[in-house]
Amino acid sequence: MAAAKTPLLSVRNLEVTAHLRRGDQNVLSNISFDLGAGEVLGVIGESGAGMTVLSRAIVNWLPAPLAVTRGEILFRGNNLLNMPEEDAAKLRGKEIAYIGSDPTTALDPTVPIGTHLTAKLMAVKPEMSKAEARQRIFDLFDAVRIPSPKARFNEFPFQFSGGMMQRVMIVDALSADPALLIADNITQPLDVTVAKQIVRLLNGLKEDFDTSIIFVSSSLPMAMDISQELLVLQQGKVLERATPQDLISNPQTDYTRRLIEQVPRIWEVDHTPPASVSQKPILSVQNASKTYHTKDPDKVFGTQAVQAVRGVSFDILEGENFGIVGESGCGKSTLSRLLSWIEAPDTGDIFFDGESISAMDAKGIKNLRRQFQLILQDPYTCLPAHKTITQIIGEPMVIHKLAAGKALKERVAEVMQEVGLPDDTGNKLPFQLSASQRQRVNIARAMVMKPRLLILDETLSSLDQLEQARLLELFDKLQKEHKFTYIFISHDLALVRRACSRIGVMYLGRMAEVAENEELFFEPRHPYSRAMLSAMPTLEKNRYDAATCLLDGEPPSPVNIPPGCSFRTRCPDAIDACGKVDPKVTLDGTTQVECHLFE
């Protein structure tokens, strides 16, 4: 067999079956494709299309009850599926490397990073000495831009952020110069700016390493960024294979067209986002801050101050949809706890309808709670498992003694109808409901008391695009009928673009910018807003180029906040003053920005 003509990887008629009690079910059927040396193939599809199963099948890591039932996976012409174990062991980690979607569980948390990486490198390359292996890893830490590699080498996995950990896993995968790298949804758990950096990094590395990559992603724009060709999977079958340009301009199937349509559009939208209706603030946050104290093992009886929210001020106007966006660790969840008064702020105050909440007594706050309700992200854990849906939805009415008996029943039935829950769900238990139905139960429970303000903390994040759209419609309808004010707290820029009239951008416990929807997406003022927009995976041409708007590096830890402007360390526009003076809020009507460039 001529080596030049044999593709590096050749999957032939692969079939993977789940052996379930109710019978066998095909998860992958008749998958065939080739991958040449140095090529990058993107694999895309909706969740559940079998993308992860395919990548796991190639590295022979199918969890029970999944098993390969037919076909071949040829690596340099040798079938991986019936190869003797000692030959397969020689390929694993050395020739074929795999990076999964959850880097935080990929390494034993009790052992330092460096030990993991050198052990692996020396296992697959026994000819390497320990010193050589260490040096190789230091070099690669530099290549993936992990700051202070020598110190981080001795740190433990739990001390790394998700993005840094994914860089570590890239180092681990590439250290042995593999011929094939399988990147299975590696950007999925990461924030947009970090995900963008990882893809940019991998794009640079693929040149240096001459590695073929299978890049599995549920994000079409992300896969397009790096791949020469894309393979579209639907329910375990290959629908089409094309270059990114061809796929977008000339999709062959409805499914592909739908995938393309589902990619959120930020700038080329044909609908106008809702506008504020009133100038009267319903909720007014004034200089609120919250610091948590955790143990510091490096000091005797020491504690660390985690500054989660650092003095934010903004108004939420009656009847508007206010969005709060930011990446993990920016303090938006803490802010939602303050807004819903689960916790009181350390300093500052929040006014509801002009009344200071901190001045109220417990009874006053309880009464006030009828006016604002919080709806959380996870529809699975926030419903009591052993109560019926009717009981769950009616409970707030019982707590506040608003209705009982027949009146309660009628009110619950009314609300259930409003949120679109079928009548027969009333006597069911939460586990009998789908995720979106549960989320509707959450919404019904929140609105049963006819509140004026609903705080939605990542409420739509766990739902797919279609269900998100349906719930947004529902929110819209409810708002028109009941004059609700919404606060959408989310990491998803596309969602707030669609749903909100005004948006606040949070960074490291501060409100970097508050602006009208159009203004934020077309004329953002704060450099961080621009950086976040530039990292958005979109199919349209991004108005902001990541190369100029997005610096490397990650947000500093809320324990060690740099002096001056906290975004300075990642800001491409930083000036002298940024390192010394913390910028103040510059107000302009209902919009505000915290940046020296606008003072």
Place this chain on the structure above:
Amino acid sequence: MAFVLSFLLRRLSQGLVIILLVGFVIFSLLRIIPGDPVRMMVGPMASEEQVEEIAAELGLRDPMVVQFGRYLFQLSQGDLGKSFIKNKSGASSAGGRESQGLDNKANVLDLIISTVPFSLQLAGLGIAFALLFSIPLGIAAGLRPSGIIAKIAFAISSIFVSLPNIWLAILLILVISTNLQWLPAIGYKGFSYTILPAIILAVELSAVIVRALSSSVTAIMQESYVQAGVVRGLSMGHMIRHHVLRNSSIPMLNLFGAQLGGLLLGSMFVVEYIFNYPGLGLLTINAVFQRDFPVIQGVAIITTAVLVLINIIVDLISAGIDRRLQY
């Protein structure tokens, strides 16, 4: 190292409070339950006046708080008091006519020091037997939770946990000591006298260790980093040796701190009594029968201190194995 220092300072001061509380509970319970120690000392023939005289001399008729305060003062000088019953010569003199006053009675501390080495030897051998038996069995069972070894391990630990130690002790004495004459059983005249009681302890400990170890090994094997390690190019043997065993040692250590200390002490008392083994347990049980307050209090305080220390050491080692525990 700052962690170790603040950890030790915090836990030692907490431990001191625990010891004081246990000391006070034991101290007051002893004085509430029926049974007058002075009557035990002087015997049934002594008159009521004699009893009252000695009781007053020993301070037993003072208010309890005063007595406890006096005891704490002594304790702070390292003095656990003197036995009511035991003579310096080692003989018990309950009911004896010459036994008035405490002048020739044994120091509680000396009594404890003279018996502790025997108990340590017994406990050490018992734990060693238990570990030798349960570590290989527990790991093998945990690695293949549906395999034949796991079923055998499950059966063995079920049987072990349900064997009453008194019954097993008597059976072993009868079979191994009396009939087969392989090992001596009663009293102590050399190392071989420790083996049989240690086996009884080991049986009881093994039941718990095998279960705990196999379930924690099984749980760690489910962690995604174990399979991921194999995909990364490491062998399963490497993953087990370097990661599975390391991580499953933490629940094992906690088991030692939280449960085995108590279990060991509890059954050691019974076993020492059955085998008439001259350790701390036998001393304590005899002291309870004879209402020898100072000995009971001394043993309670020393054993509490040992348990507190074991727990501190166990937690310190755990935090060294898994750094996340330092936060």
